[in-house]
Amino acid sequence: MTAETVSLSLGVVGMALGAVVWYRLWADSDAATRERGAFVWIAVIPVAAAVAYALMALDVGFVSVGGVTVPVPRYVDWLVTTPVLIGYTAHVAGASRRTTGWIVAVDVAMVVVGWAGVVTGGTTRLAAFATSSLCYVGLLYALYGVLPDVAAERSGSRRRLFEVLQNHVGLLWVVYPVVWAAGPLGLGYVETIGVTLLISFVDVMAKTPYVYFVSVHRSAFTDPTETAATESAETPAGTPAAADGGEATAD
């Protein structure tokens, strides 16, 4: 077994652990709470990543771009899971559908344009990297410039969960463009094997603890003071109240 296969297999194990943590969150949550519907989304994070890592560990989905081997499942994983990570963070803050929508769109653009940087070269790749990085800066603006104002209207426990997720996403994600730029697609300081080891580790760190944080803070969703906050102008996306335009009611 190569170091690459070992790290990809550990990726599967780390994501499977995330799925177990998610199941505990799901099983322990009150079936009556409307948050259960949003919890289902969180399952996508470890499950999609576990599938992507299993494929990569089995050597499936690699393409060669100008002599550099790139795993397609990694980008598909990011395309599927990063909108959930950022979208759910916005949901915890209590963002409206509109706000959540543009944040998720910026995230999707970051990954798609990043992929365009992979399959091109030269100045086009450089422009794609710059544009994708700009999208990342847009996400930082959303996390630190927009969502805190929305979250200020939530209950204390809900706001604390938002702050945990905000910093987890904001601080950890900066590693990706740095590794990408240092790797064979960028400056070439780090070889493909190094990129695989680093990204596998950061991917697990970005996902499994995220699910864990939601799980340990789940009482934030049943906080009695939350009901009052929910009735404020910014109704959280994905709740029945947002869907039918009605007032939020106590659980």
Ligand code: RET
């Ligand atoms: C790319 C391309 C170059 C510019 C930027 C990138 C950012 C990637 C990010 C990925 C995050 C992935 C996560 C995965 C799973 O948990 C695409 C490398 C800015 C931020 C969080």
